Amino acid sequence: MSHSWLVASKIGTYLSIENNLVKLTVDCVSTGQLFAKPATSVLAYLLSKATIREEAMPLEALVCAQSGLAPMPDYSIAAITAAEDGVSVGADYWLRADPVHLVLQRDSFSLSEPCPLSVSRAHAQAMIASFNAHFAQEDGLKFCLGESGAWYVSLAQPPQIKTALPAMAMGKNIAHFMPQGSAASQWVAYLNEVQMLLHAHAANAEREGAGGVAVNSIWLSGGGVMPAPLAVKPDSDIDCMVGNTALYKGLAKHSGLMHHNISASLQSVISQMAGHTHVRMQLAQDLLLAEDSFQALLNGLKKRSITQLVVNLACYEKTLVATIKPLDLYKFWRSTKPMSAYLV
Incomplete structure (x- = not known):
């Protein structure tokens, strides 16, 4: 050889x-x-x-x-995922609106795992219907539910805020991770209104009655329009x-x-x-x-x-x-x- x-x-x-x-x-x-x-x-x-x-x-x-x-100022995660999640995205600005549970610490609230929470489709639809009834006419916010169960909110114009991905805030004081920018105070007010709507929601009573944790807020992130x-x-x-x-x-x-x-x-x-x-x-x-x-x-x-x-x-x-x-x-x-x- x-x-x-x-x-x-x-x-x-x-x-x-x-x-x-x-x-x-x-x-x-x-x-x-x-x-x-x-x-x-x-x-x-x-x-x-x-x-x-x-x-x-x-x-x-x-x-x-x-x-x-490229972040502008967020990565356009919401629009990209919504388009693959059975949602007609169009030219609107989209944010993820993940259902979450905030935990009261000594002098602050922290974001708990998992995020997002697992929410039955019936409960999610009921909660989102409440949001749309409250916000649609005056503020133009439109909430929707994707085929995967993910929650989204859209609006016609960019909201002039920058958000934080939930991984950044997990287990920490959420005050440091609230929306930032010229319209930050307006969006913090929106979140407060969402929390009030959820506090007395019948779907949450059913969740807690079954031994689950309440959806007591949403977490906004991944904002942007659909990139080309x-x-x-x-x-x-x-x-x-x-x-x-x-x-x-x-x-x-x-x-x-x-x-x-x-x-x-x-x-x-x-x-x-x-x-x-x-x-x-x-x-x-x-x-x-x-x-x-x-x-x-x-x-x-x-x-x-x-x-x-x-x-x-x-x-x-x-x-x-x-x-x-x-x-x-x-x-x-x-x-x-x-x-x-x-x-x-």
């Missing part, structure tokens, strides 16, 4: 593997549950091998920025977005990228990625808490079907970005630690 044949064989094998390799960016949308994972978890093992940096922005904002959106599709792809090699939420579907459309839902296990999704250069995937709650999901990512690195794995870990007002390549798995001197250690 000649030396040249062996070289040609190895090169051919390498090229065969190379054609099936892909970069994968995984967005982990959880907060508290994610960081409750122990040091024995596969995710903790992956992080022990990774290069980690911190981005001073919530995960939603990071995904929007990397998808070519990008004429030029974002400064990224991402060519496919995978995720079941309206935001990922909308961002893919806005950026001119291919989109796929996750309909089975993460392993099956990874096996279908051949042919893509760089895939961005949203790892939702059901897959996030399954060890099999992170094991599939680890297996992909070991087999080199994943050449680079970037795991974006939502950490309230910031995002931890962990980058792992196959060779990093040989850093045997790095020990694992509990996920909570990464919150420091």
Whole structure:
């Protein structure tokens, strides 16, 4: 067997593997549950091998920025998601109006998890009907319910406010995260009126009677009009977005990228990625808490079907970005630690 044949064989094998390799960016949308994972978890093992940096922005904002959106002054999350959520967006200005529960602290209110709250469609429709009856004639606010159950509010003109994403305010004094801008006082007044409407609402009485928490406010965020599709792809090699939420579907459309839902296990999704250069995937709650999901990512690195794995870990007002390549798995001197250690 000649030396040249062996070289040609190895090169051919390498090229065969190379054609099936892909970069994968995984967005982990959880907060508290994610960081409750122990040091024995596969995710903790992956992080022990990774290069980690911190981005001073919530995960939603990071995904929007990397998808070519610019804050004006918010990222237009509401309009993009509403358009994929069965809502006719038109030229109006849209805000998310997430149903939330505010907790009274010693001298302030804080925003509690989860946000948004899970609200039955019947209760949501009843509450939104109350808002529309109260605001529509005088103030021109129009509330609506998306197919996913998300709440939105629209108005004909930009409201002259900047809002904060809920991840930034979770568990903190909400006074620091109220709408800012020339019309801030008007919108704080709107929120006070919403809270009064909800306080005596029959739907809340039914929720509390069934052992649930009351919807005692809404959280406004993601304001903007529907942005025009990008004429030029974002400064990224991402060519496919995978995720079941309206935001990922909308961002893919806005950026001119291919989109796929996750309909089975993460392993099956990874096996279908051949042919893509760089895939961005949203790892939702059901897959996030399954060890099999992170094991599939680890297996992909070991087999080199994943050449680079970037795991974006939502950490309230910031995002931890962990980058792992196959060779990093040989850093045997790095020990694992509990996920909570990464919150420091």
